[in-house]
Amino acid sequence: MIRTENLTKTFALRKNQPPIQAVQNLTLEVKEGEVFGFLGPNGAGKTTTVRMLAALIRPTSGSAFINQFQIGRDDTQIRRSIGILTETPGMYERLSAEKNLSIYANLYDVADVKGQVEKYLRMLGLWNRRMDEVGSFSKGMRQKLAIARALLHEPRVLFLDEPTSGLDPEAAKLVRDFIEELKSEGRTIFLCTHNLDEADRLCDRIGIFKSRLIAVDTPANLRQRLFGRRVVFHLRALNPEWVETLRRFEFVKEVTPVDNRLLVRLDEPEQYNPVLIRKLVECGADLQFVGEIRHSLEDIYLQTLQAEE
Template sequence: MIQTEGLTKRFIKSKKDAPITAVDDLTLSVAEGEVFGFLGPNGAGKTTTVRMLTSLIAPTSGRAFIDKLEIGRDDQKIRGRVGILTETPGMYERLSAERNLTIFARLYGVKDVSGQVEKYLRMLGLWDRRFDEVGSFSKGMRQKLAIARALLHEPRIVFLDEPTSGLDPEAAKLVRDFVEELKTEGRTIFICTHNLDEADRLCDRIGIFKTRLITTDSPENLREKLFGRKVVFHLQSMLPGLSDRVRNLRGIKDVQAVENRLLVSLDDPEAQNPAIVKTLVEAGAGVQFVGELRHSLEDIYLEMIRQEEVK
């Protein structure tokens, strides 16, 4: 659905200065129906990438395809097939919400303009404010209106650049719920976000990016590659020799005793946990409960950025 081959963008400030590389040799593939998170620090080139993929700016070199249409050759068709929410969406502030959406629906060539406008105003909880000037809206309401604008023409591919940036928790949750709904409809969603918890919950795969693509994978696979899997066994009390008993079991990588807990690194918790519990019970340890120690996406992100910086 989204395919790039060596996509590169350089900006020239002046004839005297060397070009600034914003995106360097990006080769990436996003499948149909996938929610893909594009993560990176400020200035990493995420927004520049989105602007190229939506045919708003041209790449310096490389190629990109959106739904088999090539950027630079099929730009008008691409713009009609994608929806985009920019980080700072502009609206006609002196016009009503309904009027704003009507203008953009006509620009997109939507057949049932009034029907589509009503559909998305209702869906995003703005129908009762449809006649109010957008200039009177809160940031959260403007963001919801901008999402409605991006979806009026029912695009199969949606680009969201910081969709919950600056929103209060209630508005941010509404936006996340809406993204989840789009996901169930089979739309391809490309999200740039600094909210790593949000990316962890919403995204099938993530790409960590800092001018160059550092890695792509699912959050779960990256956790396992970087940190392995670690299970915490909470005990009534720590008995002598428990660590050694567990360490001698098959497939155990490491065992740490911390107060009344055993932290066990292993390959396959689902298969190995029963044998560990059995060993602990037979040794006389009271197992209170068992839980997997789960590294956050923030841990993954910071570790990948750190590894990139020390190269």
């Protein structure tokens, strides 16, 4: 659905200044129906990448294919087949929400303009404000209207650049729920966001990017690769001998005592936790409960960027 091969974008500066390579040799494939999170710091080249994939600017070198259309050759077809939400979407502020969407629906040659406009205004909770000027809308309402605009022509591929940026919690949740609904419909979503908790919840895979692609995988696999898995055994009291007892198991990689807890690093805790629990009970331990330390996507993101630097 989205495929790039060594996609590169270089911006020329003034004379006697070296060019800036905003995107370096990006090779990536996003599958149909996948929500792909594109994460990176400000100035990393994320928006430049989206603009190339949306056929808004030409790459310096490399190639990209969207819905089997090639960037630079089939740009009109690409623009017709995708939806895009930019970080700062522009609207005709003196026109109503309904009129704004009608204009764009006609540009996309939507067959049932009135029906599609009503469908998405209702879906995003804007129907009662359809006749109001967009200039009177809050940022959250404008963002929802911009999402509706991106969906009017029912594209199978969506590019969303910071869809919940600056929204209050209620509006952000509505947008996230809407993305979940689009995901359930099998649409392919390319999501740029600084909200790492949002990316963790929504994305099937993530790519960490800083001019070039540093890491790409599912959040779970990246956690496993960077941190492994750690189980915490909460005890009424800790006997130091139990530390050595657990270390004797071949599948245990590390045991760390902390107050009345044992932190155990191991793979496949679902398989081996019962073995460790039985052993601790045999040794006389009073187990209060067992949990697992779950590193956040923020931990993964920062660790990956630090390793790159």
